[in-house]
Amino acid sequence: MKGWAIAVCLIFMAALAVPALATNTDKYGYITIEAVDITLDGGKANINMKYTLDEPTRVIVLLLGKQDLKNRLLTVLNYEDAEVKSLDLNSAELVVDDVSYSYGRGVYWFPSHSFNVLIPTLRITTPQVSREYAGVNEIPNGIGYFAT
Numbered sequence: 001m002k003g004w005a006i007a008v009c010l011i012f013m014a015a016l017a018v019p020a021l022a023t024n025t026d027k028y029g030y031i032t033i034e035a036v037d038i039t040l041d042g043g044k045a046n047i048n049m050k051y052t053l054d055e056p057t058r059v060i061v062l063l064l065g066k067q068d069l070k071n072r073l074l075t076v077l078n079y080e081d082a083e084v085k086s087l088d089l090n091s092a093e094l095v096v097d098d099v100s101y102s103y104g105r106g107v108y109w110f111p112s113h114s115f116n117v118l119i120p121t122l123r124i125t126t127p128q129v130s131r132e133y134a135g136v137n138e139i140p141n142g143i144g145y146f147a148t
Helices: 002-021 055-064 067-077
Strands: 031-041 044-053 083-087 091-096 107-110 113-125 130-139 143-146
Touching: 031 067, 044 055, 044 067, 055 067, 067 083, 067 091, 067 113
Parallel strands: 031 113
Antiparallel strands: 031 044, 044 091, 083 091, 107 143, 113 130
């Protein structure tokens, strides 16, 4: 009889665990990432992020300020030295200096990079080409490009 009770408890616990496995990986706390656009210009990256905030959090951010939101976005991007240019409840603009390696004569290499969440739409634009990725948490290969 105890074996059945244990089996029923294990099945019940497994049923509760299934929704936890189906959580959004594009979500970091109260932020759900929608898209990230990275424009490479010389050794610098201009990053535009689109996201949504959970509704109760929007009010808290408006009342208490945007510092926690800024810190979370920097964690999502995984660029320690990113500078936030603008930040609102739906989007952010950031700049990362010296993100690419310079090989001289205007030749640059943007290396592979990992993000801390899944990015549903990632677009990387260089002066020569634009690449779009769907559902990634890393830039799998680097991108070589020439400065304008």
